[in-house]
Amino acid sequence: MDETPVLEMKGITKTYPGVRALDNVDFVVHRGEVHALVGENGAGKSTLMKILAGAQPMDSGEIRINGELVHITSPQKAMDLGVSIIYQEFNLVPYLNAAENIFLGREPRGILPGIIDFRTMYAEAQKCIDALGVKLNVHTPINRLSVAQQQMVEVAKATSRNSSIIAMDEPSATLTEHELQNLFGLIRSLKAKGVSIIYISHRLEEIFEIADRVTVLRDGKLVGTKPIAETDRDEIIRMMVGRELKEKIPKQTAKRGSPALTVKGLSRKGVLHDINLNVHQGEVLGIAGLVGAGRTELARAIFGADPIDAGEIWLNGTRVQIRSPKDAIRYGIGLVTEDRKSLGLILTMVVRENVSLANLGSLTRLGFVNRREEKKIATKFIEDLMIKTPSTEQQVHNLSGGTQQKVVLAKWLFTKSRVMIFDEPTRGIDVGSKVEIYQLMNRLAANGVAIIMISSELPEILGMSDRILVMHEGRIVGELSRDEATQEKIMHLATGGQ
Numbered sequence: 001m002d003e004t005p006v007l008e009m010k011g012i013t014k015t016y017p018g019v020r021a022l023d024n025v026d027f028v029v030h031r032g033e034v035h036a037l038v039g040e041n042g043a044g045k046s047t048l049m050k051i052l053a054g055a056q057p058m059d060s061g062e063i064r065i066n067g068e069l070v071h072i073t074s075p076q077k078a079m080d081l082g083v084s085i086i087y088q089e090f091n092l093v094p095y096l097n098a099a100e101n102i103f104l105g106r107e108p109r110g111i112l113p114g115i116i117d118f119r120t121m122y123a124e125a126q127k128c129i130d131a132l133g134v135k136l137n138v139h140t141p142i143n144r145l146s147v148a149q150q151q152m153v154e155v156a157k158a159t160s161r162n163s164s165i166i167a168m169d170e171p172s173a174t175l176t177e178h179e180l181q182n183l184f185g186l187i188r189s190l191k192a193k194g195v196s197i198i199y200i201s202h203r204l205e206e207i208f209e210i211a212d213r214v215t216v217l218r219d220g221k222l223v224g225t226k227p228i229a230e231t232d233r234d235e236i237i238r239m240m241v242g243r244e245l246k247e248k249i250p251k252q253t254a255k256r257g258s259p260a261l262t263v264k265g266l267s268r269k270g271v272l273h274d275i276n277l278n279v280h281q282g283e284v285l286g287i288a289g290l291v292g293a294g295r296t297e298l299a300r301a302i303f304g305a306d307p308i309d310a311g312e313i314w315l316n317g318t319r320v321q322i323r324s325p326k327d328a329i330r331y332g333i334g335l336v337t338e339d340r341k342s343l344g345l346i347l348t349m350v351v352r353e354n355v356s357l358a359n360l361g362s363l364t365r366l367g368f369v370n371r372r373e374e375k376k377i378a379t380k381f382i383e384d385l386m387i388k389t390p391s392t393e394q395q396v397h398n399l400s401g402g403t404q405q406k407v408v409l410a411k412w413l414f415t416k417s418r419v420m421i422f423d424e425p426t427r428g429i430d431v432g433s434k435v436e437i438y439q440l441m442n443r444l445a446a447n448g449v450a451i452i453m454i455s456s457e458l459p460e461i462l463g464m465s466d467r468i469l470v471m472h473e474g475r476i477v478g479e480l481s482r483d484e485a486t487q488e489k490i491m492h493l494a495t496g497g498q
């Protein structure tokens with residue numbers, strides 16, 4: 001057997017202003033293994049991958065590929081060395097189609113110089129996509145694909161290059177169970193061909209299903225590497241957080257008050273059909289369903305982010321007209337979204353500004369924003385939510401993925417909304433911080449806030465909801481009380497069972 005590791009990263013150190021993102025990290029990947037990389041938000045996982053992919057220079061350290069010292073000075077260099085990476089935030093060009101994205105910059109050429117051989121390109125691209133077991137026409141522009149489909153295009157891009165090392169930064173965050181199993185099938189077949197996969201995820205059950213070894217980072221330092229067969233969930237969590245952690249969902253049932261939000265006959269052509277629901281003060285209403293069932297669309301419709309064709313929205317017994325998110329915010333509705341880019345944050349602004357974004361009015365006197373007060377509030381949220389940032393003045397795009405999600409939360413908490421809609425609130429959030437977010441929901445509910453929580457994680461839905469609605473194909477197909485709900489019942493309804 002060839003024992004030279006396909007990848008050796010040694011003594012990797014990387015410092016950003018105010019942050020030591022990586023501190024003397026060693027990372028070794030063998031040929032044909034699936035190597036999981038885990039750690040809390042901000043531990044340095046994405047940074048290590050960006051260095052490997054030539055997207056960020058390291059301060060010191062060395063990288064060997066197949067035993068040979070290499071200098072990965074650009075993304076192109078990394079690709080030439082057989083390294084592909086699928087980023088947490090995708091890297092696709094929205095107005096090009098899937099095939100053009102897969103072959104971007106290396107389009108197959110015809111006989112005439114400079115002429116792209118489109119026929120070969122589309123055929124090859126479709127072959128790559130089909131091999132993933134996904135239904136997708138490669139002529140479709142990226143901006144018309146779902147997030148899951150876009151991810152499949154990213155995977156196809158990597159496989160079409162015959163890469164020997166493919167790093168996937170939280171590939172599962174946006175996938176349905178079915179798509180996840182497709183991805184795992186694909187990973188297994190790549191592995192059989194000798195390709196090495198680096199797999200980043202906050203969902204430990206996936207790591208036990210797919211990985212051969214796992215490396216844990218904490219605060220930019222290597223904690224250790226273990227064969228998956230020689231470790232267990234508790235040990236990995238201990239390595240990640242550096243202490244014992246009870247992962248239990250800390251639900252506290254609050255006093256249920258009067259109806260806060262009522263939705264009647266809400267419809268949006270082709271998307272939402274006759275939605276009726278109400279949520280009471282102090283109640284957590286869980287909304288379950290498969291990806292694509294219309295849950296996010298429902299949240300956006302209530303919030304005024306998408307137009308509706310029919311339906312009424314009532315707040316505390318009064319009918320209201322919500323035509324835009326601005327109206328919703330004015331009426332005291334908040335929406336924490338899974339999509340940090342579109343409704344969540346302004347990435348080029350600093351943490352302080354993002355926190356106060358949706359509630360600037362409360363900080364403004366005679367047209368001037370009270371900066372000192374703004375800073376005080378941001379500082380408090382940084383402490384409460386354990387937001388990993390060097391200061392209130394850090395630009396949000398410099399924060400790790402999960403940390404950005406926490407800033408979105410802080411922003412909406414500061415608005416003191418009376419109705420909070422959480423769309424996948426713990427997606428990309430590490431195990432320790434998840435518990436903090438649940439506790440925060442408990443506190444909101446205790447203060448009489450009505451909460452709608454959309455989640456694909458059934459333990460979270462079952463653990464935190466007082467009542468559960470299940471959606472399927474744009475309709476509410478069932479309601480379950482906290483006591484009667486089980487994973488099986490939810491899945492039965494979510495997949496269209498009666």
Ligand SMILES: Nc1ncnc2c1ncn2[C@@H]1O[C@H](COP(=O)(O)OP(=O)(O)OP(=O)(O)O)[C@@H](O)[C@H]1O
Pocket residue numbers: 016017019020021039040041042043044045046047048088388389397398399400401402403428
């Ligand atoms: N461009 C940058 N400028 C400044 N700091 C940065 C930059 N990129 C990353 N950091 C910081 O480096 C640290 C490591 O971030 P990284 O994105 O590698 O974390 P992660 O382990 O991927 O976390 P997550 O699970 O949240 O995605 C964080 O403290 C982050 O804020």
Ligand SMILES: [Mg+2]
Pocket residue numbers: 045046047088169400401402
């Ligand atoms: Mg990351």
